[in-house]
Amino acid sequence: MSTVAGNLSIGARREPFDAGRIRQDFPILAQRVRGKPLVYLDSAATSQKPRAVIDAVSRYYLEDNANVHRAVHALSERATAAFDAARGKVAGYIGAGEAREIVFVRGTTEGVNLVAQTFGRSRVGAGDEVLITAMEHHSNIVPWQMLCEEKGARLVVAPVDDRGDLVLEELEKRLGARTRILAVTHVSNALGTVNPVKRIVRMAHARDVPVLVDGAQGVPHLPVDVRDLDCDFYAFSGHKLFGPTGIGVLYGKAEHLEAMPPWQGGGDMILSVTFERTIYNRIPHKFEAGTPDMAGVIGLGAAIDWLGSIDLAGAEAHERDLLAYGTARLQEVPGLRIIGTAREKASVLSFVLEDVHPHDIGTILDREGIAIRTGHHCAQPLMQRFGVPATARASLAFYNTRPEIDALVQGLGRVREIFR
Amino acid sequence: MSSDLDDLYQDVILDHGRKPRNFRKLAGATSEVEGMNPLCGDHYRLYVKLDGDKISDLTFEGSGCAISKASASLMTSALKGKTVAEAEETFQRFHAMVVEGDRTQAQGLGKLAVLQGVCDFPTRVKCASLVWHALDSAIHGEQKKVSTE
Numbered sequence: 001m002s003t004v005a006g007n008l009s010i011g012a013r014r015e016p017f018d019a020g021r022i023r024q025d026f027p028i029l030a031q032r033v034r035g036k037p038l039v040y041l042d043s044a045a046t047s048q049k050p051r052a053v054i055d056a057v058s059r060y061y062l063e064d065n066a067n068v069h070r071a072v073h074a075l076s077e078r079a080t081a082a083f084d085a086a087r088g089k090v091a092g093y094i095g096a097g098e099a100r101e102i103v104f105v106r107g108t109t110e111g112v113n114l115v116a117q118t119f120g121r122s123r124v125g126a127g128d129e130v131l132i133t134a135m136e137h138h139s140n141i142v143p144w145q146m147l148c149e150e151k152g153a154r155l156v157v158a159p160v161d162d163r164g165d166l167v168l169e170e171l172e173k174r175l176g177a178r179t180r181i182l183a184v185t186h187v188s189n190a191l192g193t194v195n196p197v198k199r200i201v202r203m204a205h206a207r208d209v210p211v212l213v214d215g216a217q218g219v220p221h222l223p224v225d226v227r228d229l230d231c232d233f234y235a236f237s238g239h240k241l242f243g244p245t246g247i248g249v250l251y252g253k254a255e256h257l258e259a260m261p262p263w264q265g266g267g268d269m270i271l272s273v274t275f276e277r278t279i280y281n282r283i284p285h286k287f288e289a290g291t292p293d294m295a296g297v298i299g300l301g302a303a304i305d306w307l308g309s310i311d312l313a314g315a316e317a318h319e320r321d322l323l324a325y326g327t328a329r330l331q332e333v334p335g336l337r338i339i340g341t342a343r344e345k346a347s348v349l350s351f352v353l354e355d356v357h358p359h360d361i362g363t364i365l366d367r368e369g370i371a372i373r374t375g376h377h378c379a380q381p382l383m384q385r386f387g388v389p390a391t392a393r394a395s396l397a398f399y400n401t402r403p404e405i406d407a408l409v410q411g412l413g414r415v416r417e418i419f420r
Numbered sequence: 421m422s423s424d425l426d427d428l429y430q431d432v433i434l435d436h437g438r439k440p441r442n443f444r445k446l447a448g449a450t451s452e453v454e455g456m457n458p459l460c461g462d463h464y465r466l467y468v469k470l471d472g473d474k475i476s477d478l479t480f481e482g483s484g485c486a487i488s489k490a491s492a493s494l495m496t497s498a499l500k501g502k503t504v505a506e507a508e509e510t511f512q513r514f515h516a517m518v519v520e521g522d523r524t525q526a527q528g529l530g531k532l533a534v535l536q537g538v539c540d541f542p543t544r545v546k547c548a549s550l551v552w553h554a555l556d557s558a559i560h561g562e563q564k565k566v567s568t569e
């Protein structure tokens with residue numbers, strides 16, 4: 001059987017972290033863009049993929065592709081084994097107690113929608129409240145807004161301060177008798193703020209309010225232990241965790257998943273169907289109607305295996321160093337203002353540069369081979385909070401280096417030259 | 421600086437981006453249309469005053485990148501006092517130059533020709549054409565909001 005890399009023993013020969021060596025695992029990073037070495041500073045949008053992931057996906061299609069949980073033949077057996085093994089790897093990676101608490105979805109967005117449309121729908125009624133924060137991504141705003149509209153409920157927003165930290169006392173005040181669910185991001189995609197999720201969950205639970213954590217930016221930067229956080233739901237995307245696009249994870253406490261009605265109907269989510277009555281499958285299958293993204297799941301499993309094979313503590317230390325170095329270097333650029341200076345931050349550097357619009361910054365940097373994101377980062381309410389229509393955002397991963405930060409700063413020099 | 425950047429960010433464009441002309445709300449506008457590009461956050465409001473088939477005044481306000489702002493500034497300067505038919509013809513030429521990359525159109529476009537470099541930047545074409553779509557909508561009274569996404 002030659003499915004996932006997970007069967008190879010991991011950690012036996014783990015070398016101390018070395019960004020130069022890690023970069024060799026990412027074939028895409030070696031290219032030149034517009035005649036310059038690619039400087040990829042857009043990992044918060046999507047991370048690049050190590051060869052191990054690309055190979056696992058390609059090997060799956062070359063050798064094992066068959067529909068899972070359906071057939072008795074050898075290929076289906078192999079595909080099913082690899083698919084189910086990946087669920088176990090995800091559970092292990094985020095500290096879930098059981099693999100059946102892991103529901104495969106398309107991404108964080110779908111995970112949030114699933115919870116809003118099942119758990120939320122059966123829990124939230126007219127006059128109730130759903131609490132979110134001012135730093136949420138649109139994907140953790142709109143599904144709740146839709147639910148509130150449908151139910152005649154109210155969307156309540158906890159504020160952030162000028163640094164980009166959540167104002168916890170204000171959040172606590174908004175946990176009221178009518179609050180039915182709290183949805184909060186682990187790490188802000190636009191500011192980099194790391195929220196004290198464990199503390200927030202404790203606050204909410206003290207008032208019997210369940211918590212969904214948007215982990216899209218959390219999982220790629222922080223060790224996550226959902227049982228330690230004690231959150232009720234945790235959603236994240238595979239493609240930001242060095243895995244393939246199109247696959248994501250919704251963790252839910254088994255007691256919730258058991259009690260929730262199914263979301264989409266179809267194959268795989270049933271035990272038996274007659275025209276009179278359908279008996280739904282056990283969790284997590286109850287929430288996985290239709291043929292799943294098998295290659296995506298196996299690729300995500302391979303990403304987790306690969307993460308297990310590197311010195312993650314070293315990688316985190318390297319990212320912290322890059323953030324500190326990047327912050328200091330950017331502050332040297334005349335007229336540059338960093339948006340988001342929370343006490344605890346992940347490696348996201350959002351900034352504005354005098355009156356130069358971020359989109360112009362992005363175009364000029366692109367001509368230097370530097371990829372950053374410009375715009376509102378799917379967080380328009382947050383942009384309004386900081387009084388900017390958009391920002392330029394350099395988001396780092398552990399495959400980035402100090403010379404790449406230097407290239408960014410030099411590129412910003414060009415921007416200033418043009419807009420002098 | 422690479423040459424295509426020179427071509428894109430010409431002094432005239434930078435000047436209009438920094439000091440946009442006709443940048444104000446227009447009292448007595450016969451129509452106003454909002455134009456936005458959700459991708460980058462460009463957001464303008466275009467005010468048109470039609471006097472018969474003549475555009476007697478044309479102004480805008482809002483925020484966005486240098487390209488979208490310069491395009492709005494240059495467009496309002498070029499089309500003020502023109503007839504609707506002339507404005508439409510200019511729009512077609514501008515569209516051919518910027519969207520389709522037909523630089524020969526530049527000759528008939530006067531000052532607007534400075535925006536021809538945009539055609540080499542596919543991600544910026546929408547910035548340059550945003551207010552033009554707003555104008556098109558204002559003239560034909562179709563919608564109050566246009567989006568280039």
